[in-house]
Amino acid sequence: MATKAFQKIYTKITQITKATCSLRAANVGNEELATVDGNLAQVVKIIGDEVTLQVFGGTEGLRTNAEVVFMGKAPSLRVGDQLSGRFFNAFGDPIDGGPVPEGKEVEIGGPSVNPVRRKQPSELIATGIAGIDLNNTLVSGQKIPFFADPDQPYNQVMANVALRAKTDKIILGGMGLTNDDYLYFKNIFSNAGVLDHIISFVNTTENPPVERLLIPDMALTAAEYFAVEKNEKVLVLLTDMTLYADALSIVSNRMDQIPSKDSMPGSLYSDLAKIYEKAVQFPDGGSITIIAVTTLSGGDITHAIPDNTGYITEGQLFVRRDTDIGKVIVDPFRSLSRLKQLVIGKKTRDDHPQLMNAAVRLFADAANAKTKLENGFDLSDYDERCLDFAKEYSAQILAIDVNIDTTEMLDTTWKILASHFRVEELNIKQDLVTKYMPKVS
Amino acid sequence: MSTKGIVKGIISNLVIVEVDGPVSQNEICYIIYKEARLMAEIIKVVGQQAYVQVFESTRGLKVGFEVEFSEHMLEVQLGPGLLSRNLDGLQNDLDKMKGVFLRSGEYTSPLNIDQSWEFKPLAKVGDKVQAADWLGETTENLQPHKIMVPFVFEGSYTIKSIVDKGTYTLKDTIAVLLDDKANEIAVTMVQHWPVKKALKAYKEKPRPFRLLETGVRIIDIANPIVEGGTGFIPGPFGTGKTVLQHAISKQAEADIVIMAACGERANEVVEIFTEFPELEDPHTGRKLMERTIIVANTSNMPVAAREASVYTAMTIAEYYRSMGLKVLLMADSTSRWAQALREMSNRLEELPGQDAFPMDLSAIIAGFYSRAGYVILNNGQTGSITFIGTVSPAGGNLKEPVTEGTKKAARCFFALEQARADSKRYPAINPIDSYSKYIEYPEFEDYIKKTVSDQWIPMVNEMKTLLQRGKEVQEQINILGDDGVPLDYHITYWKSEIVDFVILQQDAFDTIDALCPIERQQYMLRKVMGITRMDFEFDNFNEIMDYFKKVINVLRQMNYSEFESDKFKEFEKQLEELLKERVTQLNQA
C-alpha cells in the first residue's frame, strides 16, 4: 500500500509480542491503520503516548528499528461499480491481476442501521432445494449459517444455493480457504457465466490468519454500497466463520485478555453479532442476506463458536448424508429458518406451514422406528408406514439434487403422505385436508 | 464550574481521562470529538484518572481530546409521551434520528417538549405532599397518566400553587411546591431519575398474589405468574424464548408493556414495530402499540449502552407503576446484559469470577430483579411491575453463572428444553422441571379460589401428577418395549400425551390458538382432565395409539377453532362420539 508523502516515520519500537508491537507516537487515532516495515497493522490500544499496534502478518522477524508510518484512517475500501467481477485480498487489494478499482473510499465496519429504518424481511429466496424452501425457507435480509463438519460438502452446497437464488450480487468472503476451495469457487462462478455479478474477498490458508479479521467487514462494506446506493439484493457468503473466530482468539490470547469459554474472547458474541447484524432489508428494496459456514468440531454445537452463532443468526442449516438414499440432505430436525414464518403460507400456498410440520413430525417418528428396529423391538404397522414414508420423502423431497418449485414440493409431499397415512395421523386443520389432500385409490 | 478532563488512554471502549476537579462514580461525561459529543460513564476512579466506558464507537479517538463532565448520573426523562416510543438503551428516540445509519454522538429526546397536554389537578393548594404523590392527571393514549411530585424530592412539601384544568406544554410550570425551609420549587410535567437507582417512593411492597393472565396455557395453568411477580425463561438458542415473550406481550392483561430488546436481533424488534401498531390488545380492543414502549439496544449497538438499556426500561416501568398501573416488563436477553458487564470488567482487569463474569454478578442480577414487584403507593392505591427475563445459557447448559444467579432471584422458572423444541412441542417449556413459587403462596391460593374455583389448584396438581406418571411410563416402554408392559401403561402414557398436545402445546403462529383467554383455558382443562379420568377398554397397544391420536386430533381442532363457535361445537360433538366408542366408565367427578 502506498503511503502519502511527508508522513512522519517512527523507527523506535519499544515492545514486541507475538501479535503486537508498541512505540511512542503522537496524534494517533484509535483503530487507525499503520504500516510496520511495509506490513499493515492497526492501533488497538493507546496509553499516554504509547501506542500498541496489532500487526496483521504477525511479528516474526520484526526489528526494533522498523519503519512505522501511520495512515490517518481506519481500514477502508474504495466502493463503486468497478468492484464487480473482481477478486481482492483482506486489505481490499486486487489479487486477480486487474487494476485497482476506483470509487469512494469508505471505512469498513461502519455504523449500524437504525432499527426503526429497517423493513421487515418479506421476500422469499427460492433455491429449489426443498430442505430449504419447504422446511427452512430463506428470506432476504436474513442471516443463517450452515453448521457442518469439516468433511461435509458445505462449500458446494453453499455455492449451489448462491447460484440458484435470484440476487443482484453475490459477495464471497473467504476466510482460511484452502487454495483448492478458492479455485473451486472461482471456477464454479466463471462456469456459471455469472462472474460479473460476483465480488470476492479472499484470505487463504497461505495468508496470515489474523488478516482474516478484515474479510467480513470488507465484504459487508461492499454489500452495503450495492444495497444502499443501488438498491440491489445482495447475498453475502462467509466461509468459514469458525476460522474467523479462531483468529479473534489468537489476537485476544496474545494480548493477555482473560479468555472465557473454549478460550474464546469474552466479547465473541458482540464481535460476531456486529458482522451478522449487517444483514438487513432496506425500505428502498435493497437487502443484504448473509449465508455463512461455521464448521463444527466433532459435531459439537455447544462449543462457544457455534453456540454464540446460534444465538445471533436467524436459524441454522445442517447438511448430512441420508443413509436410506445415500444422498446429501438438509437435515429437517436440527435445521431451522427463523424467518420462514414471514413468508410461508403468505408468499406460498396456505397449506405450507401445517403440511411442512406434519411431514417433519412423521419423519421424526420414522427415526424413532428406526431406533426401535436397531434395538431389536418389533415394529408396529404405524412404524412400518413411517419408515416407508421416510424413504420416499428423502428421495423425492429432501435430497439436495432435487430442484423443484415450492408448489410442486407441497403437492409431492401431500401425495407421499396420502399414500401412507390416515387423516387423523396428520394433525392438519380439516379445511386444508379437504382442500389439498389427494384421494388415494 | 464543572469538571473538565483530557483523554489519556484508549482501550477499545474504555477511555482513561485525566480530570481537573471532583467527579463521581457513574457520572456522565462527554468526549468532544469534532462536532460530536460522545457520551460516557465513569466506572472507576484512580487518583486524577477517571476510567469511563463510552456508549459509542471509539474509532478515531485520540489522546488529548477534551472531556466535559455533567455532574449527574445516567438518567431518563419521565413524562407524558413515552408510550408508543421506540427508544434506544440510553432513551434516545430512534424515530427522531436522521438517516438510515446510527451516528455516533447523535442524541434525541424521548419527549416532545413543546407538545401540549390536557392537565387536570388532583391535589390542591396547601396539601402536604412527598415524592411520587399525584399532583394531577393527563391522558396519554387514552390512558390516565399521573403527574407526580418528582421522585428526587426528599422530605415533605406543601403545595403553594397549582394550575387549573387546562392545556399545558411540558415546559410549563404546573405547580410550585414549598420545602420545609419555605423555598419555592417549580414543577413541570417532566422529571428525571438516575436509572441505576431503584425507585422506592411507595409505602410498602407486600407479597404479590393476583394472577397475571398471560394467555399462554402452560404458564397460566401450570406455572402461573402474578402481578408484580418475577420469572425467567432460560433456553438454548432457537428453543422459543423470544416467541414466548412476544406471545406474552401480546396477550397479557397489563396496562403498560415495556419490551427491552437487550443485545438481540434487530429483525426481532422490527417484527414488533411492524406488528404491534396493527394488532389489538385483547383486553381493551385498542392497538397494542398504544400500551407499549420498546427499548431497543440490539446486538450491533454499542455494548455499554446495552448494559444501560435494561435499567432504562426498568426505570420507565417504575415510573408507570407509581401511577397505580400494572406494568409488564420483558427483557430479552439478560445474558447479553451480563456479557456487557463481563466485557467491561475484563477491560478493567478486575479479578474474574466463574466463566470470566464479574464476581458480583449474582448480586447485580438479584438487585435488578428486586426492583420488580407489587406495591402499595402512599395514597393506598396499588401498582405492579411483573418482570420476565430470558437467559441464553452458554452451550445450553443451565449450570452457568447467569442462569444460576437468576434462579436465585426469579420466582418462576420457565425452562425451555432442546428436546421439546426439536420435536416441535411448542412452547418448549419443560412441564416437569419448570415451576412457579407463587402456587405455594396461600394468598395466591385464596385468590384463585375466589376468582376461578376451588377445584382449580387440585385439578392442576392432578394434571401434573399425570404428566409425571406419563413420563415414567414412557421410560419403561422405551426399555421394555411396547408389549413388555401392561396395556394400562399405554393408556396412562396416551392420557398424558393428551394433556401435552392439547393443554401444554400452543401454536404461537395460529391466529386463534395463539390467544387463549383464561375462561377458555379453564374450559379446555376441565374437558381434558375429564377424559383422563375415564376408563377405556382396548385389546392391544396399537389400538390405544390409534384411538388416542384421534382424540388428540379432534381436541386440537377445537383449539384451532373460535371458542364456542359452531365449528368448535361440531368438533366437540365428534369428540363425544369418539369417547362413546371406547369408554367403559365415565369417571367425570
Ligand SMILES: Nc1ncnc2c1ncn2[C@@H]1O[C@H](COP(=O)(O)OP(=O)(O)OP(=O)(O)O)[C@@H](O)[C@H]1O
Ligand atoms: N410457540 C411456538 N409455536 C410455533 N413455533 C415456535 C414457537 N416457539 C418457537 N417456535 C419456533 O422456534 C423458532 C425459534 O424461536 P425463538 O426465536 O423464540 O428462539 P429463542 O429461544 O429466542 O432463540 P435465541 O436464543 O437464538 O434468540 C421460531 O422461529 C419458531 O420457528
Ligand SMILES: [Mg+2]
Ligand atoms: Mg431470542
